[in-house]
Each structure stands twice: as structure tokens, then as C-alpha cells.
Amino acid sequence: MIFPFTAIVGQDEMKTALILNVIDPAVGGLLIMGEKGTAKSTAVRALAELLPETEAVKGCPFNCDPDGRVLCTDCRERLQTEGCLDRERRRMRVVELPLGITEDRLVGTLDIEHALQKGEKRFEPGILADANRNFLYVDEVNLLEDHIVDLLLDSAAMGVNTVEREGVSFTHPAGFILVGTMNPEEGDLRPQLLDRFGLCVQVLSIMDKSARVEILKRKAAFDAEPRTFVESRRKEQAELVERIVAAKTRLKTVALPDDVLEKIVGVTAALNLDGHRADIVMMKGARALAAFRGKEKIEHSDIADAARLALNHRMKRLPFEETGRGREKLQSLLAEFSA
Amino acid sequence: MTFSSIVGQEDAKLALILNAIDPRCGGVLFVGEKGSGKSTLARSFAELTGEGRPFVELPLNATEDAVLGDADLENTLITGTEFRRPGLLERAAGGTLYIDDVNLLLPEIIALVSKGQTDCILMATMNPEEGALSSHFVDRFGMCVPVEALKEAPKRVAVMRQAMEPVRSCLSGSDDGLADSREKIESARKRLGRVAVPADVLDYLVRRCMENLVSGHRADIRLFYAARAYAVYLGTETVTEAHVDAVLPLVLAHRRRVFQEPEARQDLSNREAPPDGKNGKDSRDAGNGSETQQESKEQSSRLVRDELYGVPRESAAAEEVFGVGEDFKIRRLTFRKDRMNRTMSGRRTKTGSRGKRGRHVKSILRDNNDIAVDATIRAAAPFQKLRGRKGMLIIRDEDLRYKQREKRMGHLIVFVVDGSGSMGVSRRMIETKGAVQSLLMDCYQKREMVAMIVFRKDRAETVLPPTASVETASKRLREIPVGGKTPLAAGLLETFNLIRRVRIKSEETRFLVVVITDGRANHSLSGVPVREEIKKMTEMLRSLPATDYVVVDTEDKTKIIRTDFAREISSALEGDYYRIDDLKADYLTAVIRKKTMSM
Numbered sequence: 001m002i003f004p005f006t007a008i009v010g011q012d013e014m015k016t017a018l019i020l021n022v023i024d025p026a027v028g029g030l031l032i033m034g035e036k037g038t039a040k041s042t043a044v045r046a047l048a049e050l051l052p053e054t055e056a057v058k059g060c061p062f063n064c065d066p067d068g069r070v071l072c073t074d075c076r077e078r079l080q081t082e083g084c085l086d087r088e089r090r091r092m093r094v095v096e097l098p099l100g101i102t103e104d105r106l107v108g109t110l111d112i113e114h115a116l117q118k119g120e121k122r123f124e125p126g127i128l129a130d131a132n133r134n135f136l137y138v139d140e141v142n143l144l145e146d147h148i149v150d151l152l153l154d155s156a157a158m159g160v161n162t163v164e165r166e167g168v169s170f171t172h173p174a175g176f177i178l179v180g181t182m183n184p185e186e187g188d189l190r191p192q193l194l195d196r197f198g199l200c201v202q203v204l205s206i207m208d209k210s211a212r213v214e215i216l217k218r219k220a221a222f223d224a225e226p227r228t229f230v231e232s233r234r235k236e237q238a239e240l241v242e243r244i245v246a247a248k249t250r251l252k253t254v255a256l257p258d259d260v261l262e263k264i265v266g267v268t269a270a271l272n273l274d275g276h277r278a279d280i281v282m283m284k285g286a287r288a289l290a291a292f293r294g295k296e297k298i299e300h301s302d303i304a305d306a307a308r309l310a311l312n313h314r315m316k317r318l319p320f321e322e323t324g325r326g327r328e329k330l331q332s333l334l335a336e337f338s339a
Numbered sequence: 340m341t342f343s344s345i346v347g348q349e350d351a352k353l354a355l356i357l358n359a360i361d362p363r364c365g366g367v368l369f370v371g372e373k374g375s376g377k378s379t380l381a382r383s384f385a386e387l388t389g390e391g392r393p394f395v396e397l398p399l400n401a402t403e404d405a406v407l408g409d410a411d412l413e414n415t416l417i418t419g420t421e422f423r424r425p426g427l428l429e430r431a432a433g434g435t436l437y438i439d440d441v442n443l444l445l446p447e448i449i450a451l452v453s454k455g456q457t458d459c460i461l462m463a464t465m466n467p468e469e470g471a472l473s474s475h476f477v478d479r480f481g482m483c484v485p486v487e488a489l490k491e492a493p494k495r496v497a498v499m500r501q502a503m504e505p506v507r508s509c510l511s512g513s514d515d516g517l518a519d520s521r522e523k524i525e526s527a528r529k530r531l532g533r534v535a536v537p538a539d540v541l542d543y544l545v546r547r548c549m550e551n552l553v554s555g556h557r558a559d560i561r562l563f564y565a566a567r568a569y570a571v572y573l574g575t576e577t578v579t580e581a582h583v584d585a586v587l588p589l590v591l592a593h594r595r596r597v598f599q600e601p602e603a604r605q606d607l608s609n610r611e612a613p614p615d616g617k618n619g620k621d622s623r624d625a626g627n628g629s630e631t632q633q634e635s636k637e638q639s640s641r642l643v644r645d646e647l648y649g650v651p652r653e654s655a656a657a658e659e660v661f662g663v664g665e666d667f668k669i670r671r672l673t674f675r676k677d678r679m680n681r682t683m684s685g686r687r688t689k690t691g692s693r694g695k696r697g698r699h700v701k702s703i704l705r706d707n708n709d710i711a712v713d714a715t716i717r718a719a720a721p722f723q724k725l726r727g728r729k730g731m732l733i734i735r736d737e738d739l740r741y742k743q744r745e746k747r748m749g750h751l752i753v754f755v756v757d758g759s760g761s762m763g764v765s766r767r768m769i770e771t772k773g774a775v776q777s778l779l780m781d782c783y784q785k786r787e788m789v790a791m792i793v794f795r796k797d798r799a800e801t802v803l804p805p806t807a808s809v810e811t812a813s814k815r816l817r818e819i820p821v822g823g824k825t826p827l828a829a830g831l832l833e834t835f836n837l838i839r840r841v842r843i844k845s846e847e848t849r850f851l852v853v854v855i856t857d858g859r860a861n862h863s864l865s866g867v868p869v870r871e872e873i874k875k876m877t878e879m880l881r882s883l884p885a886t887d888y889v890v891v892d893t894e895d896k897t898k899i900i901r902t903d904f905a906r907e908i909s910s911a912l913e914g915d916y917y918r919i920d921d922l923k924a925d926y927l928t929a930v931i932r933k934k935t936m937s938m
Contacts, residue, residue, distance in 0.1 A: 274372055
């Protein structure tokens with residue numbers, strides 16, 4: 001039993017950011033900065049649990065989307081020989097990337113057992129295969145070894161994992177929602193990795209006494225009678241699913257007029273941000289937010305809220321400036337643009 | 340995203356077109372920061388070249404056997420003789436080998452690509468913030484284009500619109516722009532043989548290369564083919580000086596000698612002129628080739644050159660001084676020579692990896708208890724028929740192959756600083772903090788960590804646990820109390836314990852301990868005489884593997900009473916000894932840089 005998403009107290013920014021990634025995976029993942037014990041991993045697992053099943057190619061270890069643009073080498077061959085692909089329904093999962101992971105386990109490698117017994121080469125899928133169309137959760141992403149980060153980014157960039165090693169050549173889709181957590185005290189992320197996370201939120205322990213009491217109560221209730229507790233949240237859970245599903249459909253119809261795009265560029269230009277990623281993430285975030293809020297049009301509040309999520313980690317600051325200062329700057333800038 | 344839908348980036352597009360017309364242009368290296376669109380550009384080349392010319396991607400995970408080719412297991416088993424599977428280099432023959440983030444590739448793999456005698460061209464991208472490439476390898480690329488994110492608002496809006504468009508299938512063929520470009524390229528290819536290069540233009544071409552102090556003759560050859568392809572693309576059949584000038588920046592961006600005087604660069608930007616106006620749209624933005632554009636082009640090309648070879652963006656002459664806090668200043672150091680050396684030898688110290696971690700580079704015969712099963716199977720495959728295999732493969736001792744792994748190790752620099760009440764302690768702290776900051780500012784590429792231990796009063800304290808975070812360092816180092824006695828032994832003990840702790844977690848780390856003291860140790864930990872105690876400590880420290888020492892002696896040697904104890908400590912540690920009465924952050928950083936380079 002997993003603690004219901006809607007029963008998590010507070011941490012609204014984190015919850016929203018996760019939902020936006022589900023509505024539009026192109027938003028590009030989420031980096032959660034903060035202390036231990038702030039419901040980070042619970043929230044991701046709870047959200048995955050909540051989501052409706054999706055279609056996948058039957059039996060495919062790479063979770064290929066039968067209607068997707070990219071198929072794995074096996075499915076591609078099967079489609080060519082058989083003309084169609086069988087389908088099955090699967091739940092979204094949270095795949096964890098352990099810190100000590102080896103290169104082989106990440107990208108996949110030769111299936112040794114099969115090779116020894118049958119004398120045939122077969123590709124043994126790695127974590128990137130498991131993660132396709134799922135959440136890839138990296139706890140303490142800043143402690144990940146450099147060469148693993150490089151490989152991770154390599155496939156994350158294209159949504160495809162191309163393997164050329166140990167005698168096997170294989171390609172499979174590897175599009176995942178990357179969720180990383182880090183404690184900034186334990187060292188920075190390379191700027192290149194930081195930039196690859198679409199959104200970023202900071203979570204803090206909740207300091208409001210009544211809220212903390214509420215957290216305790218719910219946790220105790222869940223631990224005592226998980227079934228009853230989950231049952232008691234059924235209505236809220238169903239409503240949230242419905243909202244997310246509706247937002248997914250509405251996404252395509254949300255208009256992107258020039259004045260919205262110009263406003264976004266205005267903000268990033270005023271902050272002197274390099275690269276196009278900030279613009280694109282902000283726009284996708286704002287659109288997903290508008291869709292989630294049931295609107296057909298992006299409003300200033302959507303842009304402002306998306307900016308807070310998308311620019312948190314992209315703000316240029318001197319090495320000794322604290323993160324908070326950037327937030328104030330952003331706040332006043334957004335106020336300016338609302339006029 | 341397709342070639343024709345890419346917004347702006349005219350230089351990059353021209354480079355791609357010229358290479359599509361004539362592969363002898365030698366490929367393109369796209370250099371740019373994160374999110375600038377360099378990968379999108381490089382990948383779009385696959386669409387331009389059309390059928391018959393393979394586009395093969397070399398992923399970062401590639402092992403040596405994948406690059407060079409290896410035994411094909413199934414066929415080898417059936418035939419009983421070794422059956423080869425072509426490697427990536429062979430598969431790319433006659434086409435393109437594409438490498439994303441080429442500077443993150445293992446040096447061993449780069450060497451294979453660099454030496455590979457195949458007739459494919461290289462397309463690659465790199466983000467200079469991630470590390471440098473050797474000039475030798477960079478020279479393999481015919482052209483080099485700096486890619487910068489677009490600055491103008493309307494263009495940025497256009498890029499956003501592009502990003503929102505559904506991905507078009509390359510096969511749908513509905514892309515008019517692409518079809519148009521392809522057609523032009525096809526027609527240009529047909530006319531390529533007819534183009535004449537007059538003797539005086541050839542002369543001019545060589546002169547331009549010589550003026551720009553390029554090394555070797557590759558530039559001349561690449562420039563020749565590029566100018567020819569450009570001429571034919573514009574629809575003419577005679578190459579002119581203007582054609583040469585137009586493609587010159589593409590060919591020379593990465594080849595001009597780094598230590599060039601600024602005057603020479605200036606001259607180049609003046610000569611660079613787009614071809615005559617009547618070539619219209621086809622010529623590179625002839626209409627609005629304003630001065631500012633020229634300037635920024637020149638600037639960015641210089642930037643590429645500097646960043647390729649690891650020269651930081653601030654020109655070496657103008658060391659920038661950042662004002663940090665109120666108490667100390669920090670310099671971004673630019674030891675150019677050191678950086679060049681580093682470029683040549685790869686970006687970090689390498690080591691044969693002892694554990695079973697790290698990247699599997701290739702398979703070897705030497706037994707290291709780490710069997711490479713894939714290579715073993717391939718080695719056994721040809722003999723299976725002979726050995727009478729029924730089901731399971733029959734593996735014998737002589738088939739066994741082992742993994743050679745490589746792991747990049749980091750450095751941990753431990754500062755051990757005297758915080759006692761002796762002379763000049765606050766200055767010493769300020770300058771040491773400055774050095775810590777400089778090292779960390781500079782450490783994104785090398786991924787070093789820094790720690791700081793301060794000893795004063797009756798104990799030593801790790802005021803900065805190992806970190807690679809500038810932020811954490813500045814937070815922790817803001818206030819360090821000073822004054823009191825000099826418990827040097829405690830400082831050394833704390834150092835010993837710290838290194839032991841770190842070694843448990845990451846055994847590949849190398850350590851550099853920098854002891855900064857005036858050597859006037861006057862507080863014992865255990866009650867035994869101070870000097871004796873310190874001798875014990877130095878013995879312990881010397882027993883630590885992979886650890887080097889630098890002792891910086893800050894004792895005022897003009898005084899009559901000198902201890903010279905710091906020198907004794909340094910010889911006991913077999914470390915380097917530096918004596919200074921005027922400690923400066925940049926001096927300290929230079930000393931450490933020099934040391935880590937040789938470690």
C-alpha cells in the first residue's frame with residue numbers, strides 16, 4: 001500500500017511540479033532540493049500509483065509505446081515481420097537509480113547467460129530500459145559518479161538509448177521523467193546537469209505546528225489501517241486523476257499567442273539567461289499549468305508560477321550569492337511584467 | 340526537428356551544406372554552451388546527405404570492440420572460423436561518424452577514432468565547460484563552428500514555436516525546405532568536378548593560412564575544398580578570393596595558434612567579407628552583414644579557440660578580480676601554460692582501476708580477476724565446433740579475457756592551516772580562503788574537492804568537510820575564529836583521520852595535503868614533547884597511500900629566533916617545501932595547481 005498523493009500535507013510546489021511533468025513529460029523532469037524526510041520519494045511513488053494505466057507493446061522489456069515514434073530494435077523487427085504489435089496495459093512505475101550503479105547496469109549489456117547456454121547474442125536491458133515512460137528517481141543525484149551522469153544525460157537528451165558495447169548493438173526508447181533529489185550542502189551539481197532538469201523546487205520541513213500535527217495524524221492513521229485510510233481518500237484521488245487526464249487532453253488546445261511567448265522571452269532576457277532551454281521549459285510549464293487549471297488560455301499567473309519552477313536553478317548568480325536572492329529578483333521582475 | 344526548420348545559425352548551416360556537397364571538407368565540430376542547439380544542428384546533417392551515405396552514431400558507452408569491430412558470435416559458432424562484425428568506424432565508411440559531447444568520450448576511444456584510417460567524416464559537438472580536447476584531435480575536424488543561443492527576442496520566440504511543433508517523421512517528405520536544400524546540394528555535387536581554382540587564388544589561400552599561423556598543412560587542404568564547395572553552391576565555376584574569405588572562419592576557427600597576438604585577429608576580421616551582393620540569398624546574410632555581426636563572429640571564433648584548448652574566457656592578460664564578501668578577494672586564475680599541458684595529457688589524472696567499478700574500456704589477456712565474459716565468449720567461439728559443443732558453450736582457460744577498466748579519480752586538496760595567535764594569522768586565513776575559492780571556482784572541469792582543517796587553541800577542527808561546492812565553502816569559511824596556541828600535532832592527526840575516512844568511501848581519490856604554518860608548534864596532544872609527537876604524526880601520514888604533501892612555511896625568517904621546524908616537517912613528510920613571508924592566494928593556488936598536475 002502506498003500513501004495517497006492527495007493526503008500529503010503541504011509541499012504544494014513539489015506536487016504541482018510533479019503533476020506538470022505527468023501532463024507534459026516534455027517539461028523535462030524535476031530536481032528537488034532539500035532535506036531528508038520531506039516526503040520527496042513518497043510524493044513520486046504516490047503520484048505514479050495514482051495514474052491510470054497506459055498501453056505498451058505486450059511483453060516488451062523496454063515498455064515500448066505501440067503508437068510511439070521510436071521502437072526498440074526487437075519491436076521494430078516484429079512490426080516489420082508481423083505487421084502489428086500486441087498490446088497490454090501497464091502501470092506507471094518509479095524506477096530507482098542506485099548511486100553505485102555500474103555502466104553495464106545503466107545502459108544494458110550482453111546477456112551472458114543466454115550467450116553461454118545458447119551461443120546467441122542477446123541484449124540484456126539496463127535501468128534505462130526499465131525507466132522508459134516511467135519515473136527515473138535518483139536520490140542524491142549530486143553524488144552520482146561523473147561517467148554515469150554523462151551516460152544518463154546522453155540518452156536523456158534524445159529519449160533514445162543507443163548501445164554499442166561488449167559485442168551488442170541495440171537501440172531502444174528511453175524517455176523518462178527524471179526526478180532527482182539533492183542536498184545542496186553536499187556539493188553542487190555540474191551546471192550542465194542542472195540545466196537538464198526542466199523544473200526545480202526547494203522543499204523545507206514544514207514549520208507550522210498544526211500542519212505538522214496533521215502529518216503525524218495521517219501517517220499514524222495510514223500505518224494503522226492502510227486500507228481504510230486509502231479508501232477514505234478515494235474521492236480526492238479520483239478527482240485529481242480526472243483533472244490530470246483532462247489536462248493532458250486539453251494541452252494541445254491551449255493557445256500560445258505571441259504576447260505570451262514575448263513575455264517569456266522578456267523574463268529570461270531580463271535575467272540574462274543563456275540558451276533556449278529556459279524559454280522552452282517555461283513555455284511548456286506555463287501551458288501545462290494552464291491546462292491543469294482548466295483554462296484554454298495562458299494567463300500571467302501561469303507564466304509567473306511556471307517561471308518560479310523553471311528558473312529556480314537557472315538564475316545566474318555570483319558564486320557567493322545565496323539562492324534566495326535570485327528568487328526576490330525574479331519576484332519583482334514578474335510583478336513588472338504583469339503590468 | 341529538421342534542417343530547414345532550424346532558426347538562425349547560418350554559419351552552422353553553411354558548414355553542413357558544404358560538407359554535404361563535398362565530404363572532403365572534413366566534418367564539423369560544433370562548440371557551444373548548454374541549450375544552444377548544437378546537437379540539433381549536428382544531427383540534422385543526416386537528412387542533408389540522403390541515401391547511400393551512412394550516418395553512424397558513436398555513443399558515450401561505446402567500448403573498444405564496438406569501435407573497431409569484433410567477432411560475430413552466431414556466425415563464428417556456425418562456421419567454426421572467426422567471423423568479424425564490422426565496428427562503428429567501418430560502418431561509417433563513406434559517410435559520417437557522429438559523436439555527441441565528444442569531449443566526454445574516454446581518451447582511449449578518442450585515440451581510436453583519431454587514428455582510424457577510414458574515409459568517414461566526423462560530426463561532433465562539445466560543450467567547452469565540460470573539458471577540453473587535445474589540439475591533435477581537434478585538427479581532425481575540417482571545420483569548427485561556435486554555436487551560440489540566439490539573443491534577439493523574435494528569434495527566440497521562433498525557436499520556442501519550433502520546439503512546440505510535433506516531431507515530423509523524416510519519411511513523410513512534406514518538408515519543402517529540406518527538399519529544396521537537398522536538391523541544391525545534389526546539383527552542386529554534380530558540378531563539383533568542373534570548378535576551377537585559379538593559381539592566384541590558390542596562392543592567396545595558402546597565404547591566408549600562413550598569415551594565421553596554422554600548424555601543419557591540413558588547414559590549406561580543408562580550406563581548398565571548402566572554398567570550392569562554397570563556389571559551386573553559389574552557382575559559379577571559378578573560386579575567387581571572396582569565396583576563400585567567406586569560408587575561412589569555418590576552417591580556421593580551431594586551428595589558429597592559441598598564443599597569437601590580438602593584432603593578427605583584428606586583421607582577419609577586416610578582411611573577412613561576404614561574397615558579392617548578386618549572389619543574393621545564398622550568400623551568407625550578405626544583406627545584413629553589419630559590422631556588429633562581423634564583430635561578434637570574430638569574438639565567438641576567438642572564444643571557441645580559447646575554450647577548445649582550455650584557455651578561460653577572460654583573456655590571460657586581464658586576470659579578473661571578484662569582490663567577495665568584505666574580508667577577502669578571490670582571483671580566477673589563468674595559468675595558461677599549465678592548462679595547455681593539461682589539455683595535452685587529458686583532462687584529469689587517469690589511473691588503472693583496482694575495483695570492479697569504472698568504465699570498461701577494453702578486454703585484455705592479463706588475469707585481474709575481473710572476467711570480460713563477452714570477450715571470453717568471442718574468444719571461445721571459433722573452437723566450439725572443434726571442442727564438440729552440444730548445448731552450452733565450452734570455455735577453456737585459454738579463452739578467458741579480462742576487463743580493463745578506467746576510472747577517473749578525483750583529487751581532494753586538504754588545507755591544514757595554523758589558526759593560532761601568531762603573527763599575521765588573519766591574513767593567512769584570508770589568503771587561504773581565497774585559494775580555496777579559486778580552486779573550487781576552477782573545479783567544474785576537473786571535479787576536485789577541497790577540505791580545510793584549522794588548528795588552534797587545544798584542538799584541530801575540520802572547518803570545511805570535503806566539498807566541491809563553492810557555496811558550501813563560502814558559507815563555512817565565512818567566520819573562522821583565530822588565536823590561541825599552536826596544536827600542530829592535532830592538525831596532523833585530524834588530517835590523517837579525514838583522509839582515512841574519505842578513502843573508505845572512494846578509494847580512487849588522490850590527496851594533496853597543504854600544511855600552512857610557521858612551525859612554532861607549542862601544544863602537545865598527549866603530553867609527550869611536542870616535536871616527538873609531531874614526528875609520530877608525520878610517520879602516520881607518510882604511510883597513507885596516494886597522498887602528497889606541500890608545506891608552506893610562513894615563519895618570519897628575519898627574526899633572530901627561528902625554528903625552521905616547518906622545513907623539518909616537510910622533509911619528514913617527503914613533501915615540497917615553500918617558504919614565504921607574504922602569503923598570497925594566487926601564489927598558493929599556483930603551487931597547488933603545479934603539484935596536482937604532476938600527481
